[in-house]
Amino acid sequence: MPDLPSAARVVIIGGGISGCSVAYHLAELGWTDIVLLERKQLTSGTTWHAAGLVGQLQSTQNRTRLAKYSADLYMRLEAETGLATGFRQCGSMTVALSTERREEILRLAGMARAFGVEVHELTPSEVGAMHPHLNLDGVVAGVHLPKDGQADPGNVALALAKGARMRGARIVENVKVSTVTTAGGRVTGVDWQSGEESGHIAAEHVVNCGGMWGRDLAARNGVTVPLHACEHFYIVTETIPELQRLPVLRVPEECAYFKEDAGKILLGAFEPVAKPWGMDGIREDFCFDQLPEDFDHFEPILEKAIHRMPMLAEAGIHTFFNGPESFTPDDRYYLGEAPELRGYWVAAGYNSIGIASSGGAGMALARWMTDGAPPFDLWEVDVRRAQPFQKNRRYLRERVSETLGLLYADHFPYRQMASSRGIRRSPLHEHLKARGAVFGEVAGWERANWFADAGQPAEYRYTWGRANWFDNQRAEHMALREGVGLLDMTSFGKIRVEGRDALAVLQTLCANDMDVAAGRIVYTQMLNARGGIESDLTVTRLSETAFLLVVPGATLQRDLNWLRRHLGDAAAVVTDVSSGEAVLPLMGPKARDLMALVSPDDFSNGAFPFGTAREIEIGMGLARAHRVSYVGELGWELYVPTEQAAHVFETLVEAGTEVGLRLCGLHAMDSCRIERAFRHFGHDITDEDHVLEAGLGFAVRTGKGDFIGRDAILKVRETGLSRRLMQFRLTDPEALLYHGEPILRDGKVVGHVTSGNYGHALGGAIGLGYVPCSPGETGAEMLASTYAIDIAGRLCPADASLAPLYDPRSERVKL
Structure with missing residues (x-):
């Protein structure tokens, strides 16, 4: 019978390099009662036959940070454990x-x-x-x-296992986990089998490092780990x-x-x-x-x-x-605690870069498990990004036939997946398609990114230069700036928080003041204890006890998880109502004129001021109109019951001929928002970015009482900022920005562009990015420097600003 304890603090499932790395790093952090169970022998799944490439440069700063850590770790493992890893920096x-x-x-x-x-x-x-x-x-x-280097994957894993054992971890082969046991929404341990023997280990934490077995293992507990x-x-x-x-x-x-x-x-x-x-x-x-x-x-x-x-x-x-x-739908691995089950952690799905990534991933997960928060922004590999439908086997089988090849395909900006498409569609999908919409996909949602003109192929032709839809984007952009445009943002995540304690819950979680009158809309962030941004959202108070939270579609599972894990015993309920309503943003200086043609309601500033929401009549239906804007112009987001969406759309399009209405896509919305310096979660703002560094102090109300992150805000207000998010406009109107380009201040690289697009109203490419500063440095002193952006080795001069370059006083949304 295997020598297994009846209880442990953590059970790690899987003895490949990922599981061995997690065990090593937990032990390094002082965890005891670590048990790793491997169904056969260590490395016997994928690790043993990996090519062993250790490339440090990944697509983002923090994934690069993890890969660099891996290389450093593999270099010192042999001296620490006495086992050769075969690692050498051959470049x-x-x-x-x-x-x-x-x-x-x-x-x-x-x-x-x-x-x-x-x-x-x-x-x-x-x-x-x-x-x-x-x-x-x-x-x-x-x-x-x-x-860069290469290593012997099996020996690296065995060295990690030895290092873990040296610090007290127990690693046992030929023991299969048959069940992860649960009670009350969290793990309680694992049931195991070894030959004819079986047993149970009680545990606070379980880590799924099951590799290509990971999806099916997770599915037994209703946990989503989409890989194939x-x-x-x-x-x-x-x-x-x-x-x-x-x-x-x-x-x-x-x-x-x-x-x-x-x-x-x-x-x-x-x-x-x-x-x-x-x-x-x-x-x-x-x-x-x-x-x-x-x-x-x-x-x-x-x-x-x-x-x-x-x-x-x-x-x-x-x-x-x-x-x-194993490969995943987006070529990024999974790390973190599953949103469906407390104490269930995942480190799997490495898309053929497991050797380069597992050292850093094991370190990051161990610190996350120890501190209750990731050591830095890991959203791009966070398991909470996975959508429940993505565990569908047919979907995965078709998608991974593409994602393996995408590792070496051209990584063009805006490149769209070709496989497993059309899964989540707005009720307006066919209406938009018939009018030339070219769709992109986010979190499975099909979204109109741009509209082809009559006779123009409705397809992407990828390039690093000006895309085939550049002029379409310009026309849509200028319609939003000068006329009126209609978008479909049904993909927004919509969450109701309601109950006697709903206000108290949101006051604790949100940095802005939620105690507003019914019908008011509040822009806010949910913060972590470090003052980092966990969610960027609007909250509409529907009644004394009911609130509607609107979040990006890509972060819905993350946001639901954050809300539910902070409810405690509050008398409040969190409900995903995303599918109940379509969202039609109607934006531009002529938006009021169009609304007057389709609704008898009063849309004047006095009757319907910015930041309010109310029910309106539209056509022969009803909708809830929210006067907010992510493009920086007069407009309303129309929340329409799904079954009435087509009618409302047809009503707007028919009446829109009188005022020059143009259908607009997400590319135009993004170029408008970046001109206005509106932040994009996951790029410009993350859980690693302090809300004051991000320039969002206007949405913080420390005087309302205690809330998560308040102490971190007060501390930074006292000590001063160490960096600030700035906006840049390239002076060369032909140059293009996407993201990741180095920012130079007075000739020295100081940061990188977090997001970029072309500002058609401003006449140049626009980027956002953080620039370090000394605590006492003024904005004027930062702006006195000379800035440039490195684009493929060419330095492009840039105008820098701390205020939005477009409509800095927010006058246009209040026309």
């Missing part, structure tokens, strides 16, 4: 074969500089000098990251005489990576259309298994690889390998 190199890919990798190099990663841009001849076996045919540029296994192929050559040590080489346009190891070359592939695996489940005895060879599937990659590295034509193939790895 990595990515080459571009087109001008578009050159733009991408040079922008990535700029991000690396902003994130503190050493990077060097290479000419084709410099690429050849660094990798002499490479055929330079078509190579136009390269980038080199000298501190795909086949991943590589070959290993015979020993090549006198092969020198080489950096890891990526040729993304040919879907290939090359790794030199012990005198051999490993060639791996991320083909455009992958092969999902395990649709009928994973057999019980799966352990260190390979999948059947499929040379026909791999052959197109191999042909291009031989052309790129001719020496492969003479090298024999020692190993043709096919093994399963």
Whole structure:
């Protein structure tokens, strides 16, 4: 019988590199009573056959921070544990074969500089000098990251396991967790089996590090962990005489990576259309298994690889390998506590970057479990971003056939997924489609991003330059600025908080004052104890005991989770009512004129001031009109019962011909909001960003009494700011901003652009980004500096501002 305790503080399920990292870091933080259970043997799922690449640069600053931590950890593990990890910093190199890919990798190099990663841009001849076996045919540029590396994945995991054991963790193989037990909405432990033996371990916390088993394991408890296994192929050559040590080489346009190891070359592939695996489940005895060879599937990659590295034509193939790895719908892994079940944690779904990510992910999760909050903003990998419908198996099977290939596809701005689409649709979807809407997807919602003109193909054509919809966006943008535009924002998350204690709950959670009259709308943030922004929302008081919270569709699960976990024993109920109403923002200087054509109600400033909501008649139906704006113009958001949405839309469109109504998409809304310097949650404001640093002090009321984050606000007011969110306008009207571009102050990199778009009314690209400052530094002193933005290695001068560059006194929303 296995030597297992009857109780532990935490049980970790899965003995791959992820589970071993979590155990190691919890033990490092002083946790005792740690038990890790592995169904077969350590590393026997995916870890053992991973390629072992350790790239430090990821798509965002905090994912890069985690990957850099992994590299540092693997470098010191051998000295600490006595087990060799095989880690060496051989560097990595990515080459571009087109001008578009050159733009991408040079922008990535700029991000690396902003994130503190050493990077060097290479000419084709410099690429050849660094990798002499490479055929330079078509190579136009390269980038080199000298501190990237490679490691032996299995040995790294075993070293982490040994480090955990050295600090008292118990790691047991050949024990399968059959059930995670629960009571009262939280975990209570696990039931386990080992051969004919079985038992129970009581535990406060359970961590699902189940890899490709993670989805089904989570589903048994109603927890959403959307991932699915795909086949991943590589070959290993015979020993090549006198092969020198080489950096890891990526040729993304040919879907290939090359790794030199012990005198051999490993060639791996991320083909455009992958092969999902395990649709009928994973057999019980799966352990260190390979999948059947499929040379026909791999052959197109191999042909291009031989052309790129001719020496492969003479090298024999020692190993043709096919093994399963888990992928997620958005190519980002899952970390954090599941919103459905307290004490149920997840670290899984690494999308073939598990070796590079698991060291940092294990550290971050351990600190999150210890402190009750993540060590820094981890929203992009937070398990709460997963939508419940995404655990659907057919959805996952179709989506991951695309996401594997997207790892090496062009990462164009605004690129949309092609698979598993049309799942969540507004009641107006077909109306918009018939009028030229081109849709994007967020959290499964189909949203009209722009509208094609008559005769124009209603499709994206991706580029780093001005997109095929740039002029469409301009026309929609200017309609919102000068005329009137109609959008569909049904994807908003809508939450009712009601009950005797609803006001008290919201006063505790929100930084602004919620004790307002019925019909008033309050813009506010929900903060954490550090003053960081957990949610950015509007709250409408519907009655003495009922409030409507409107949040981004992408954060709905996160926001519901935050509210419910802070209810305590309050007499209040939190209900997701998102599907009950469509939302039609009608925005622009002529919005009042159009409303007068479709409704007998009074929309004058005196009768219907900014920041109020009330029921109106519209057409032959009823709606609730909210006078707010995310574009910075006069307008109303119309909340319409779902079954009346088509009627209200048709009424507005028919009457709109008289005032020049234009249908507008989300791209135009975003370009308007960034001109007005409205913040975007997840980019400009996160749980790591202090509400005062973000320039949102106007939405804070410390005098109302205690609330979460109040002490942190008072402290910063006393000590002063250490950084401020600034707005930038490029002086070159042709340059474009997206996000991640380095910000230079007086010639020195000080930060990066958090979000960017083109400001059509302001005549240039607009970006937001944080700039460090000394506590006593005034705004005038910050603005006295010279600013520039690094775009693919080109420094573009920028005008900086602390006030919105468009309508700084907020006069237009109150016309």
